[in-house]
Amino acid sequence: MTQNKYLSLTLILIITFVAPVIGGYATSVYKEPWYSQIILPSFNPPSWVFAPVWSSLYIMMSLAIWKVWINTLDSKLLKIYFIHIVFNSTWTVVFFGFHQIGLALLNLIIILVFIIILMKEYFNKDKISFYLMIPYFLWSSYAFVLNGTIFFLN
Numbered sequence: 001m002t003q004n005k006y007l008s009l010t011l012i013l014i015i016t017f018v019a020p021v022i023g024g025y026a027t028s029v030y031k032e033p034w035y036s037q038i039i040l041p042s043f044n045p046p047s048w049v050f051a052p053v054w055s056s057l058y059i060m061m062s063l064a065i066w067k068v069w070i071n072t073l074d075s076k077l078l079k080i081y082f083i084h085i086v087f088n089s090t091w092t093v094v095f096f097g098f099h100q101i102g103l104a105l106l107n108l109i110i111i112l113v114f115i116i117i118l119m120k121e122y123f124n125k126d127k128i129s130f131y132l133m134i135p136y137f138l139w140s141s142y143a144f145v146l147n148g149t150i151f152f153l154n
Contacts, residue, residue: 005070008066008069008070009062009063009066012062012065012066012069013058013059013062015082015085016058016061016062016085017058018085018089019058019085019088019089020054020055020058020089022089022092022093023089023091023092023093023096024092026092026093026096026097027092027096029097030096030097030098030099031096034096034099035096038101038150038153038154039150039153039154040150040153041146041149041150041153043146043149044146044150053139056135057135057136057139060132060133060135060136061081061132061133061136063129063132064118064122064126064128064129064130064132064133065077065078065081065118065129067126067128067129067132068121068122068125068126068129071125071126072125074121074125077118077121077125080114080117080118080121081118083114084111084114084115084118087107087110087111087114088111090107091104091107091108091111094107095147101147101150101151101154102151104147105144105147105148105151108140108143108144108147109144111140112137112140112141112144115133115136115137115140116137118133119133119134119137
């Protein structure tokens with residue numbers, strides 16, 4: 001049982017971390033010179049902040065779904081989580097790859113809806129999983145405000 005438990009954690013982490021790999025590629029190839037030429041708000045964080053923040057968030061998100069999964073084997077919730085990861089990775093491609101600020105904003109709304117759905121389910125199934133999602137919800141809400149401000153400035 002223990003081996004299967006940690007195998008499932010490993011698989012969840014691998015699948016979750018596909019999102020930043022896709023995002024990192026899109027960012028490295030398509031971000032510049034476009035990003036340097038748009039108007040950014042004063043509260044835009046420096047670029048070095050994103051890697052440690054997102055790495056921490058992806059680990060917490062993975063642990064949250066994993067804790068629920070090993071206790072409930074709720075495959076519907078696992079599917080919702082992975083669909084949410086698709087939207088998470090899509091944001092970077094839409095924003096940095098296609099330079100579609102408004103579409104990226106809509107994508108963030110979808111991500112926030114998924115986060116709320118997941119948190120609601122986690123609250124009823126595993127409180128620690130719920131708490132692990134709070135930083136992700138807060139960061140994504142900040143990203144929504146940031147993305148929205150960039151949209152209106154440009």
